[in-house]
Amino acid sequence: MKAFVLKKHGEVGYVEKPLPILRDAHGVILKPVLVSPCTSDVHTVWQGSPKKPDLTLGHECIAEIVETGSEVRDFHPGEIVAVPAITPDWSQPDVAVNYAHAGHNFSAHMLGKSIDGAFQERFYLPYADQNLAHIPAGMDLDDALMCVDVVQTGFTAAEEAHVHAGDTVVVMGIGAIGLAAIMGAKLMGARTIYAVGSRPDNVKIAESMRDESCLVEVLNYKTLRSSLPEGMHPLANSTNSPVVNYVLHRTGTRGADKVLICGGNDYTLAEAVDMVKYGTGVVSNVMYFGADPEREDRELRNLEDPRNREENRRNTEIDGLLLPKFSMGRGMAGKTLKFSLSKGGRQNLERVLRLIREHDLHPGIFITEHYTGLDKAKQALYDMKDRKAIKISVEI
Incomplete structure (x- = not known):
């Protein structure tokens, strides 16, 4: 399958990857329907810390469920769902206290950071019942797409x-x-x-x-x-x-x-x-x-x-x-x-989706460019980098 990846610091491109498999009973395989590049993707490519080779980018996504693990109870194949940009690792013992940084810094920001993200033909997400979100009936998908990260x-x-x-x-x-x-x-x-x-x-x-x-x-x-x-x-x-x-x-x-x-x-x-x-x-x-790379170095x-560690520390x-x-x-x-890192997970995203729907708000107006096809992900990312759009929706 085609995947849009971070090849190395400052370089992106397309590669072929094997289809993902269900690694855990609590996980799901998802097919992206709408995705949006984020300024965080820009940071990952041009400013972020080192990532694994050929990491698939993308963490703003509306998706169709393709396959569910045996422990998934609340979601089913064929459903169109919202995928939070912040997906906590619910296995961590301190996740209930602060899921955003449970276990290690930014642990909840997994997609496109520590695991393959949404800019590929299929992708895997763990802890589906805690991380996926139902979209309110009748809600415009552009509005829902903006909720997964921007609105949250x-x-x-x-x-x-x-x-x-x-x-x-x-x-x-x-x-x-x-x-x-x-x-x-x-x-x-x-x-x-x-x-x-x-x-x-x-x-x-x-x-x-x-x-x-x-x-x-x-x-x-x-x-x-x-x-x-x-x-x-x-x-x-x-x-x-x-x-x-x-x-x-x-x-x-x-x-x-x-x-x-x-x-x-x-x-x-x-x-x-x-x-x-x-x-x-x-x-x-x-x-x-x-x-500031030079100052940090x-x-x-x-x-x-x-030679003089204590003096240098002072x-x-x-x-x-x-x-x-x-x-x-x-x-x-x-x-x-x-x-603060953005709130995320299923409970918060479903709350935000309800608020947007109940108050008849339309954050989809933030989307000023619409593209079609995964092959447009690179152009969309560069458009965000160059501030040619407020937000971009890419239909896969």
Whole structure:
């Protein structure tokens, strides 16, 4: 069968693989129906840690069940199901406490990371009854496809921040995840949402979510001009960001109740800390911060140098993120920072699918390109890398 794989760091292509077999009684064989390349696939190819040879990519998928193991009770061959991007390893003893990292870091992010993903003619998934999700009757499959990763991740940002009714929320980054975070924060009762981004198609979708119950205002960080409110200490805005200044102005210098980081760069965390309020403010991050390879290499060399290890540990350069001491109250600001992998698994995905269906929401509008055929997976991945689309659906 044909499979779209990571050949080596920075190189992808198609190879022939044998059809997968049912390795466990709790597993299933799936045939992809719709797939979508993700920015996480981009990270895996061009930024990620080493992976097994010819790893099949892809973790956003609507699929048809081909074969089920003898222990699978809730799903049957022929069903069209949603496959969560986050599929926990339910064999781990601590999975009930934190399935996202049970046993080892990112253990729940298996598809296209540690096991072959969905960009092949058939693929295997373990723990079907805990990981697959039923799609509500009548739900558009593009909407369901966006739920398996995009909506779950955006909702995770809002839910981990505990957005409350009446909150002022800043969503940093309005790619697909940020747009889903706006959707989630609004659903949780946010009164005002400042969405930070500049891409015209994304701006149009973000602004379309504005209504009488919730003001959604897009802040274009490239063109926005705003000075620090009079009387505030200059260090209150450590990066001199006009977005920070604007939010402080609009909130009477108190800052936003919640800041959801769904995109940005290495200065985004500092900006979020500067503009979230003291005492009860929450910064919730679901963005992947890529490594600086040169800095990381220097860090490793210093730590591994046997000649003066203790001194190097004290003086080593860290490939890290900035936290402004002033806005952190020198460590006592009462601001909460959360860094989360998307929620996943069957229970969460079916909950999200129900919410989307019950509230007549349509995240399928995030899909701005539609392709047909597995042979289009490479083009779709490069289009995501080059930001030629918000999201892409590939019909297999």
